[in-house]
Amino acid sequence: MSQRSLRLLPKALGLAGSLALCLAFASQAAAQEVKLRMTIWSANEAHLKLFNSIAEGFKAQQPNVSVTFEPLPFDNYTTALTTQIAGGNAPDMAWIFETSAHDFVNSGALYPVGKTLAATPGYALADVAPSATERWTKDGTLYAYPFSTSPFGVFVNNDLIKQAGAKTPAELIAANQWTWPNAIATAQAVAAKSGKGGIVVRDFNYQAWQFLSSVYYGWGASPWSADGKRCTFADKPMVDALNFVHDAVFDKKAMPGPGQNVDFFAGDAAMTITQISRASLLPKEKSFDWDLVPLPRGPMGDYAIVGQAGVGVLKQSKNAEMAAKFVAYMTNPENSAKLAQFFPSARRSLLNADTLGKTNARLSPAQLDKVVVSGISTGKLMPGHTDFARLQQMVRAGLDPVWQPKADIPAAMKSICAQIGPLLAK
Template sequence: MKKYGLILLSVVLLLGLLSACGGNGNNNNGTGKTNKENANNTPSAEVAAESKDPIELEMSVWGSDAQVALYDELAEEYKKLHPNVTVKTSVIPWADYQQKLAIMAATKTSPDIVWISERMIPQFMNGGQLLDISSVKEDAAYTFDDIIPSTLTAFEKDGKLYGIPFSTPPQVVFYNKNLFEANGLKSPMQLYEEGNWTYDEMVKASEAISKPQEGVYGVKFIQNSSNWSDNLIPLIWAMGGEIFNEDTTQFAMNTPETAKAINLFKGLLDKKAHPSIGEQLTFDTGKLGMAFENVTRTSAYRDKVDFEWDIAPLPEGDHGVKMPIGFGGYSIFKDAEYPEEALEYLKFISNKENAAKVAEFFVPQRESVLYSDEYLNKFPFPTVETMKVAAYDRLAEGTIRPSHPNWVKIDEQVTINLDAILLGSTTTEQALEIMEDSINPLLK
């Protein structure tokens, strides 16, 4: 009898244990939901993140204090969604940025996410140091198709994607309306609307406006020879020239078309229609009839200048117009300690909502943001129509300035020989031949 009693007690205890572990259909396990409901509702990303180990990501930038503050705010917003992830924003001065990034990449101490410009991309992409982030194309929530295709080309190689742009400002012509009116000239925008805005007309206007004895000049392309690529490349393109061949294996500037472009620029200097190379003269002084600059300069001039001004598209050359766009993007280094988490943060700061916030400082890469009423009507001047005609509508056909892993050495050779041309110590044709001989070996 005692034996049967023990067996019965064991069965009761076993049933009680099973009941406690499995429960019945009404058991909510302390969640307020039945077991069936719990089985069909996986934890949210926020809840799941709370159980993960702490992660610290680092993002390097070269931006201003205001820009850094914005990214710090985005990092805080991200932390609310992912409490275990902390993002630190590190500032590296622009002058040292590429060199320091290269050293950190070589020593595997680089930040996880980096700002990167078009000049830097070939060095790190061709060196196999950037992470392939092509998976963003398949993320429906990210809406990759919203990104303007022309702004992605610098990050594309062999069917893979190595970054996302955040700043894609096209180049425009700023012009001083007062100086044009004082000299009885049609403005660049008026000439554009008539279909007559060409480099020939730009030269005529520059010569008419210039009064070098009063410190007034018709146009400014570049500050000095070392930044020739900023504004001489679009002139070279407009005349039918190129910097490299299509696969950047040969120097392509040694042509009559490029010579014509350089000689046009030299002619402006010789006639004192352009400030002397190295002269510190900026558009906001009111002493320049025109200045070729990125459209983002509009924000600096709105509250700074005390004369009437506006913007216009780039003029046409013998081969039309090839619109250059500036470039800044986000990339992830392949050696990042947390590549998956870094990619999630990259998607967060470049999604539609946050691209709109970043657009406070930069021309957005997303079409939905670029043409949103909020962005277009943010400032009363220049007018929405002018901004569209001169800049935004041209982004789709924009071209990122060419670069190469050996760009620093290439740039040095072009600068040296361009100086020789402008000083008159050699002819344009001779200098282009010297450039070709010295630069082609750098492209191998």
């Protein structure tokens, strides 16, 4: 080797060393990069915009962490999620229906998040109502956070009702006559006059019968006993409630029948029963005069029902602790207040019309107080049970004979109990 080469060697080695060092740092940075994925059941533009803004806020605190949201179809959301889990492609985080809470919590599929939430500065876990976390807790350990505790209400198209010469729900409420028979009378008048839908139980579609609980709870009916061990479909409250619904569908034509898809938010129905989170579907331009009122009074008196969604971390996640930290950030007091415009919070400090009104400009203080605050305070959760997916399908099939013009409802209810009774008793 020449003397000139010997003189250049240290410099060359220095450049090589620097390059190696840069590559090492780059490799370390790449290794530290964390990509979190969360499945959700909404592809709504306003929802996604809010979630992405929260993810950006988290990234500002955790620069190496990015969060993406994967919408799955609402109708088969749980099936799609469990398929991912079974296939080894589980998301890091997931929304979970309240109906499936027992299965996810009891199966061991979820990573415990309670300690992470409690240890996060300023989180104030004690602000969350204990009743809201009941379905997401096992043996004192919290496995998912109830980020949405959304009561059901009735959205109203006053234009269609007035055109039919019927009384609006607001008028019936003022006269203390907002009952199920009067609600059906109003819906019947609209259907007869305009040919449009009367009252729609959104997401029911004669398949997801659990959404019909927004009606049958008014009769004091339930699918099974409080301990979940006895079928109560054949009990008088449920038989009476389903007779009422059957009459409204087939005799009064006040509710769309099987196979009829009617969208209230497109202006095609007088009323729809759904959660207030669906307010995002209202037309941006007020193309019709709409209102939001509580559920009609049933034979058992005033009642309210709440749909709940939890957000949990999947135990299969390779970054479970970081995912739990994102859940803590997503559901802290500040972000819970932002989420409340679509997904009412279980935090007691946020359960007032003034606070909710800051992010729910489309709803009046009276609507927020009567439907949201009161509904969350007094409402029962939608029915849920271990092995709910199996029970749901068995009951759905058992209800098929009910959705015929001439149906023997008591016989159909007895048949359902004969099918699911042994499963409940386990």
